[in-house]
Amino acid sequence: MPRPEVGDKAPAFDLPAFPAGRIKLSQFKGKQNVVLYFYPRDNTPGCTTEACDFRDNLAQFQSAETVVLGVSTDTVDSHEKFAAKFELPFPLLADEDHALAETYGVWVEKNMYGKKSMGLQRSTFLIDKSGKVAAVWPRVKVEGHAAAVAAKLAELAE
Secondary structure, X not given: OOOOOOOOEXXXXXXXEEXXXXXXXXXXXXXXXXXXXXXXXXXXXXXXXXXXXXXXXXXXXXXXXXXXXXXXXXXXXXXXXXXHHHOOOOOEEEOOOOHHHHHOOOEEEEEEOOEEEEEEOOEEEEEOOOXXXXXXXXXXXXXXXXXXXXXXXXXXXX
């Protein structure tokens, strides 16, 4: 599926999550912006750095009435261990069948050392309170990403 672009209505979701049980996009409509970040795998170096950066910048997001949601194809049990190990204070959603990743256009063919496989492309979507996509980072470089998202949020609030 094509990736949602700025101005598009964000595709709805309802997924199992740790620690929340289930999370629906609709529960934030009219109340909070949503940072929906897709990452390949719990407990891998890049994904850990990215999650910890969002954790360390969380106050900035909360003061901008924004919730941070991480999404990978890992299980809720895996998310629970990952969150506990790194004290992640935001929900992690389990997209085990990668249906949400496909809907957001981030389930892509990857090429690692000449071996092709399907996987999650590290990507972030900023969804505003009305449920529209306000910003997209299609191929995230982990270093400085959380700060870039926070800066975009501040810019949109002006």
